[in-house]
Structure formats: C-alpha cells, structure tokens
Amino acid sequence: MDKKEQYTRVFGHIDTNGDGKISPPELQICIGKMGEELSLEEAEMAAALLGSDGDGLLSMEDLVNIVESANEEEKVSDLKKAFNMYEEKEGSGRITPKSLRRMLSKLGESRTVDDCKMMIAKFDVNGDGVLSFDEFREMMA
Structure with missing residues (x-):
C-alpha cells in the first residue's frame, strides 16, 4: 500500500x-x-x-x-540530536574536524583530523572549515 x-x-x-x-x-x-x-x-x-x-x-x-x-518536524528534531552529538561543544552550532574525529572515534571509526577536514569540506557550503546545522542537514539528506 x-x-x-x-x-x-x-x-x-x-x-x-x-x-x-x-x-x-x-x-x-x-x-x-x-x-x-x-x-x-x-x-x-x-x-x-x-x-x-x-x-x-x-x-x-x-x-x-x-x-x-x-x-x-520529527526528522529535524532527530537531526538536531545527532548534530549535538558531533558538535564542537554543546550549543556551539558547529562541527569541527576535531569534534568529528572525536565522535567517530567513539563509534569505533579511526580517522585523522585531515580525513575529517576532507569529509567536512565536501559539505561545507560557506567554506569556513566547519559544518553548521544547515550544512549537516544537507549532508544527511
């Protein structure tokens, strides 16, 4: 159906x-x-x-x-929760290469900071080297 x-x-x-x-x-x-x-x-x-x-x-x-x-609304709420897990620090509104590396490490995925910079660069629309929530949401779409 x-x-x-x-x-x-x-x-x-x-x-x-x-x-x-x-x-x-x-x-x-x-x-x-x-x-x-x-x-x-x-x-x-x-x-x-x-x-x-x-x-x-x-x-x-x-x-x-x-x-x-x-x-x-539920999807956005879920994405915000996920984003918060990767955030540099709570409420900072950005995912940095170091915070991405830290979270991936917690998930058992070993990556270098340079790897994380490249991962972020793919979705970093404004080129500031970090992911905002909007960029993260676009990445997850």
Whole structure:
C-alpha cells in the first residue's frame, strides 16, 4: 500500500459522514480515539487554522500537509540530536574536524583530523572549515 492509499484510508476513517471533509466534531472524535482530549472549541480552532480554504473543515490535502509537516518536524528534531552529538561543544552550532574525529572515534571509526577536514569540506557550503546545522542537514539528506 503506497502513501496515497494510506492517507485515503485514514481520511475515510476520520470522515465518518463521507462528505470529503473532516469537520471539527469528526476531528474531536478522532483525537479522542487516540487517547487525547480535544474540546469542540479547540477542534474548531484547529480546523480553521490548519484548513487551507477557510471553510473551517479539513480536506484530504490538509490532512496530508499536517502529517507531512509533523514528519518533517520529527526528522529535524532527530537531526538536531545527532548534530549535538558531533558538535564542537554543546550549543556551539558547529562541527569541527576535531569534534568529528572525536565522535567517530567513539563509534569505533579511526580517522585523522585531515580525513575529517576532507569529509567536512565536501559539505561545507560557506567554506569556513566547519559544518553548521544547515550544512549537516544537507549532508544527511
């Protein structure tokens, strides 16, 4: 089953009246089935905020956008955690050849600082000799 089929199936399950839109009450029921509470007022606000055409309802496209956005946020969060492991020092916002070498060594990969400089150079877009988070994210793509 491909992603489109999965989204269609989930959408059909949430859209209990089959009108092609998810209403705030349908959204409220769906969230309730997932073990969370959502008041009707909160569901109305969510549908208004996340809906793309201003009708206060969620279309199939809106659902796909919400899920894809949540997946992207999770990926970025995971990448930030990985980046932090390689950072020069916590909060520095950069991976240096020495910090890369140190982390690779912890992972059992023995590399020289020069090897690490070459590895970084491949993705060092601005040429400053270190990897920023954006460069790291591009490298991991």
